[in-house]
Amino acid sequence: xxxxxxxxxxxxxxxxxxxxxxxxxxxxxxxxxxxxxxxxxxxxxxxxxxxxxxxxxxxxxxxxxxxxxxxxxxxxxxxxxxxxxxxxxxxxxxxxxxxxxxxxxxxxxxxxxxxxxxxxxxxxxxxxxxxxxxxxxxxxxxxxxxxxxxxxxxxxxxxxxxxxxxxxxxxxxxxxxxxxxxxxxxxxxxxxxxxxxxxxxxxxxxxxxxxxxxxxxxxxxxxxxxxxxxxxxxxxxxxxxxxxxxxxxxxxxxxxxxxxxxxxxxxxxxxxxxxxxxxxxxxxxxxxxxxxxxxxxxxxxxxxxxxxxxxxxxxxxxxxxxxxxxxxxxxxxxxxxxxxxxxxxxxxxxxxxxxxxxxxxxxxxxxxx
Numbered sequence: 001x002x003x004x005x006x007x008x009x010x011x012x013x014x015x016x017x018x019x020x021x022x023x024x025x026x027x028x029x030x031x032x033x034x035x036x037x038x039x040x041x042x043x044x045x046x047x048x049x050x051x052x053x054x055x056x057x058x059x060x061x062x063x064x065x066x067x068x069x070x071x072x073x074x075x076x077x078x079x080x081x082x083x084x085x086x087x088x089x090x091x092x093x094x095x096x097x098x099x100x101x102x103x104x105x106x107x108x109x110x111x112x113x114x115x116x117x118x119x120x121x122x123x124x125x126x127x128x129x130x131x132x133x134x135x136x137x138x139x140x141x142x143x144x145x146x147x148x149x150x151x152x153x154x155x156x157x158x159x160x161x162x163x164x165x166x167x168x169x170x171x172x173x174x175x176x177x178x179x180x181x182x183x184x185x186x187x188x189x190x191x192x193x194x195x196x197x198x199x200x201x202x203x204x205x206x207x208x209x210x211x212x213x214x215x216x217x218x219x220x221x222x223x224x225x226x227x228x229x230x231x232x233x234x235x236x237x238x239x240x241x242x243x244x245x246x247x248x249x250x251x252x253x254x255x256x257x258x259x260x261x262x263x264x265x266x267x268x269x270x271x272x273x274x275x276x277x278x279x280x281x282x283x284x285x286x287x288x289x290x291x292x293x294x295x296x297x298x299x300x301x302x303x304x305x306x307x308x309x310x311x312x313x314x315x316x317x318x319x320x321x322x323x324x325x326x327x328x329x330x331x332x333x334x335x336x337x338x339x340x341x342x343x344x345x346x347x348x349x350x351x352x353x354x355x356x357x358x359x360x361x362x363x364x365x366x367x368x369x
Contacts, residue, residue: 002067020040020271023358046064046286048288071093119207323351
């Protein structure tokens with residue numbers, strides 16, 4: 001999963017990214033963490049994987065990972081080259097979703113680029129720049145298809161027709177998420193993927209609050225509720241965070257983080273909640289493989305069948321798939337993590353090619369090539 005981080009300057013975007021980068025740097029088995037200056041990689045927290053690794057006393061524990069791509073703070077006119085934004089917009093076209101960091105804290109010690117705190121105005125500013133960037137990409141592609149259509153190319157003419165409609169839609173200040181794409185049109189779907197439309201991507205609003213808000217209760221922050229209400233209308237996710245606190249605890253040990261969160265009355269870090277929101281928004285789940293040599297979590301889309309899930313490990317697993325031995329993690333836990341009890345109760349199943357993998361399945365694949 002790859003998430004692109006956007007936001008105006010001075011909203012806490014860089015602070016959050018620093019927290020993400022530091023969190024990744026402390027992850028076991030990850031010699032990389034910052035692939036390049038604007039990309040951070042962090043492990044997906046998964047207590048199920050931790051438990052399996054403990055049971056097996058495994059040589060290697062490999063969690064699923066999330067890439068966060070950070071771009072320079074956007075300003076009005078970014079799509080036309082103002083500031084540094086336009087240079088980096090292309091970096092997030094291949095991201096699966098966008099994390100929009102929105103300032104939801106008052107105070108004059110950190111100057112707001114527009115002079116006051118107004119989450120809706122800030123969101124509209126960023127949205128406008130992303131729409132304009134998409135509009136330019138659509139117009140460039142439309143010009144090419146329109147020329148080809150004049151030569152009698154029917155396929156190009158069909159593409160030019162819906163691209164013209166999309167151009168009008170974006171020109172009216174509407175994002176691509178609200179455009180009526182033909183989901184069953186393979187040619188259109190392929191072209192949409194190639195365009196990498198920024199405003200077609202799912203959105204997670206990260207409502208960045210102050211440490212005082214964290215102490216006093218995020219639910220008491222009116223700016224947060226404003227963003228949350230907007231997210232609900234758009235079908236987006238909204239996660240309350242305190243980027244400063246995330247940065248402060250980024251290099252804590254898991255035990256220290258747990259103790260800190262308990263003292264604050266918080267169940268999970270903002271970063272963990274951000275990752276969970278991304279999985280939910282994108283319809284992703286994890287299945288597990290275990291053993292003394294390695295315990296590992298694999299990320300797949302919900303609805304993936306066993307052969308395709310096996311293909312995440314290696315293409316040979318999918319090509320030569322025979323069957324899968326499956327135990328649900330919850331069943332394993334209910335049997336006090338005793339495999340003999342699991343088997344005696346018939347909870348270890350043999351599944352074939354049509355089996356749809358479920359979140360938390362512990363799987364061993366049998367294949368032959």
